[in-house]
Amino acid sequence: MTTPPTTGARPDEARRHNRTALLRRLHVDGPATRASLAAELGLNRSTIKALVDGLAEAGAVAERLPAQRSGAGRPSLLVLPRPHAAVVMAIDIRVEQVAMAFVGLGGDILGRHSWNLHRRSREPGEVITHIADTAKLLADELDVTAVGVGVSVPGVVRRSDGLVHEAPNLHWTGVALGERLSAVLRVPVGVGNDAELGALAEHVRGAARGSSDVVYVSADVGVGGGVISSGAPLRGAGGYVGELGHMVVRPGGRQCYCGCRGCWETEVGEAALCRALALPEDAPRGAVVAELRSLAASPEAVEHRLGEFTEWLATGLVTVVNVLGPEQVVLGDLFTALPEQVVDRVREVVRVRSLVSRAVGGTRIVSSPLGRDAKLVGAAELAFEPVLGVI
Amino acid sequence: MTTPPTTGARPDEARRHNRTALLRRLHVDGPATRASLAAELGLNRSTIKALVDGLAEAGAVAERLPAQRSGAGRPSLLVLPRPHAAVVMAIDIRVEQVAMAFVGLGGDILGRHSWNLHRRSREPGEVITHIADTAKLLADELDVTAVGVGVSVPGVVRRSDGLVHEAPNLHWTGVALGERLSAVLRVPVGVGNDAELGALAEHVRGAARGSSDVVYVSADVGVGGGVISSGAPLRGAGGYVGELGHMVVRPGGRQCYCGCRGCWETEVGEAALCRALALPEDAPRGAVVAELRSLAASPEAVEHRLGEFTEWLATGLVTVVNVLGPEQVVLGDLFTALPEQVVDRVREVVRVRSLVSRAVGGTRIVSSPLGRDAKLVGAAELAFEPVLGVI
Structure with missing residues (x-):
């Protein structure tokens, strides 16, 4: 790793800041030409050249010809991050x-x-x-x-x-x-x-790139939620993250280990999904996903099996949207296996019943493209x- | 208003920043001596002197002898904001x-x-x-x-x-x-x-001074909530604030104008309180408060009349605390008229049922000292x- 020449604290600091910004840009959004990096980061071309040369010398980036040439002139080299x-x-x-x-x-x-x-x-x-x-x-x-x-x-x-x-x-x-x-x-x-x-992943590499107000809700055994608010993770006192799975959605419902009854997690977690599908509560994940796939072919079967489950999912999301006002909700993990019909019904309920969704111009509800890897x-x-x- | 001498952009900017910080300190926390202002703001005494002199010349502050002398030496002058x-x-x-x-x-x-x-x-x-x-x-x-x-x-x-x-x-x-x-x-x-x-007021001048994670929940005709998270107001997409009164706490409950049934507002708003007290839903505020006062003398009467109302208030707060993880919840407006027995019961429910309250070391629940003026x-x-x- 090279060290830029020292010319007082301030220029050094600026160079360090720009170097990190450039590296983050390449890490998050992938290869780009020097010209487009200069435009995106608002730096002039000689600054970009010095930064890229420094990073190349440190082994952090490489340059190569683009696979497809655009225009007639000499092709711009692509700067790309070196994974190792x-x-x-x-x-x-x-x-x-x-x-x-x-x-x-x-x-x-x-x-x-x-x-x-x-x-x-x-x-x-x-x-x-x-x-x-x-x-x-x-x-x-x-x-x-x-x-x-x-x-x-x-x-x-x-x-x-x-x-x-x-x-x-x-x-x-x-x-x-x-x-x-x-x-x-x-x-x-x-x-x-x-x-x-999961919310961070969707924000950096998934469905929520470019969104500054996002809620990621996912089901595995439990149900959890992550919130990006004004572009930054939302945390409570002491840095603890909220537990959306323990919103009380069904007072007097099933006992949850947390001390409440009718938590969202007890109504839309994996065990609840298994019950809805008439599978044992500890059915293997593969069996749950297979059952959801076979069900998806028949709208009547989806309604019959998953109608109530869908209502609890939608009810919880109305509360989430009304409390947090996100522009986007990303459904993750096991929720990505739900039939599209279920997600459509959830969208419809949130659209009609959430006053805050109407205010923010309609909260988008999408399935996580990162799925189980989020x-x-x-x-x-x-x-x-x-x-x-x-x- | 005086303008500090121009000696390049940076010192000017720093002076402006310090002047605003000093004024904000006096505006929010009231009179203080130059010595304690210097200590609190981390500025040296000559900087404070220049700032105070400048603000005094502009008519924004005055100085006077403190009412009580502390110690034997020459008393420190108090700097105080001039309301006009x-x-x-x-x-x-x-x-x-x-x-x-x-x-x-x-x-x-x-x-x-x-x-x-x-x-x-x-x-x-x-x-x-x-x-x-x-x-x-x-x-x-x-x-x-x-x-x-x-x-x-x-x-x-x-x-x-x-x-x-x-x-x-x-x-x-x-x-x-x-x-x-x-x-x-x-x-x-x-x-x-x-x-x-209301949340801003409690944060600046009320129960939540010094707290960085606070939820203010209040009832007037409707129920609303304001959130301070990491010291700043929480907002959703487009700058819109969430609507805590429209969390769905009682699915299938009363129809709310927002399109849902069983919103928190329909269960713990003024009309719900009137129903619980066997008053007409549009009873004047004075009658509601008087009824709450007379009830407070009898624990049995409070339990009989307000037991269910209290459960809905507590259930909603468990969700609020689990989603947002505040260190403090401030109950405002009409909620400040609730008998202490009701607030105690709410504290107990949140303590026992909220997993996140346990994590953050116990969310404090207090009545707003600003009351109707918040x-x-x-x-x-x-x-x-x-x-x-x-x-």
Whole structure:
């Protein structure tokens, strides 16, 4: 890595700022010509040249001819991020499974591995040991070293130090996950709530690019929500993220482990979906998805099986939209397997019943294009955040 | 008003910034000695002296001996804001009443006036005319000129231009209130949602001073909520504020004008309280408050009359706390008249049932000390925001 010549603190600071902005642009939006980078970042061409040359010398970017020429003149070179210039490890701890990936600069997944969890292997010490072993294997196999780690956890997480206050579906309470993982992995570790990281992923690489007010709602075993408000993640006191799955949507409904009855999670989580589909509550995910697919062919069957489920999903979303006023809601994870007819009905209910949706010009409701990978992608972005400033 | 000597853009900018910070400090927290102002703002004494001298010359502050001497030496002079240095007009448009006040620098109400609304006088043109007439009368009587106006409206408001998109309880739709008022009052006018301004008032001058994550929930005819998140107002897409009163708390409950059934507003708004108290739904406010006072003496009567009302209030608050994770909830307006037994029960329910309240160390639930004036105070602060930078 080169160091720009020192000419006093201010120019140095500006150069560092511009370098990070350029790298972030390439990391998030992919290859671009010097000319379009200059236009997008509002920098002149000689500044862009100096920055690109510096980053190329540091091995962070490369330049190549574009695949298709545009116009008659000499073709502009494309600047592209070099994935191996900075590699992070992303870890998505779910209730039934842990997924891990090494992700390179630019967001490409270089390699991945996952394993299922059961009652015993869900214990924090077991999970941490398995992560450490897998990290070593994958790193050797790919011949990479991670410079940072991001972890997604389905629970209430303190971002400052990665303490998992409560992850009920994992039966974790007060687990110092950030500290314990950084002790064994020997790199900085960031830990985030899974829905918050899903929202981040959709905002950076998914359906919500360019939207500044977005809610990501997803179902796995539990239901969670992540909120981007005015372009930044919404957090409550102490940095804790809200738990949209524990809105009370059906007072007097089923008992939830959290102490309430009729939480959104008990009405539209995976168990509720299984009940609606007349499957056992612990049916494997593949069976649930297959049943949803076969159902989708018959509108009557969808209405019969999923009519009530759809109403609870829509009712919760009306509250979400009225409280937060997003321009977009992204339905993630298991919700992406719902028949289009269900999503259409939800759109219709929100359109008709939400006063705030009307005010903001109609909240768009879409399925996540990142699907099951959203939280893994978000964990990688969490890990990249501090890294982009120091390449 | 004096202009500091020009010595290049940067020092000038810093001086302007410090001057505004000092004025804001005096406006919000009241008189203080030069020494404590220097300590609080992190400026040295000679900078404070220059700033105070400049503001005194401009007529914005005065200095006087403190009422009580502390220590033996020469007493420190207190710097205090001069109310007439900048006067704003605050207007609180409610469903049943309009309240107006002229408020001086430092937050003192210099004079006020209010009138009741009925079906005909609630029409936007009537309200605007009455406001303009009253503004002239009050200004003459007090011999002041307002340099800015802040307006609170119980509805969905676009902050950028003061368009009232929908104020259902007033039967207003698409009223360009900001433009129309600034045309007749001939000063800048800011318009805000009433609950948002209540939250601002509690944050600046009420129960939530020093809290960065606060939800203000209040009942008048309707129910609204304002949110301060990480120290700043939470807004959705297009600058619109969420409508907490339209969370669906009781699916299949009473029809609400918004298109839903069982909104929080239909369960804990003024009409619901009247039903619980066996009063007519349009009982005058005085009768409602008197009934609540007489009830408070008997725990059995409170439980009998208000048990169900209390459950709906608590259920909605569990959702609010789980979604937003505030450290404090302030109950405002008509809710301040609720018997302490009701508030205690609400605290207990939130403590036991909200997973996020547990995570953030227990969300405090308090009654608004500003009571019925919160929205008027918030409207004044809205008007002061742009003014403090240019005195």
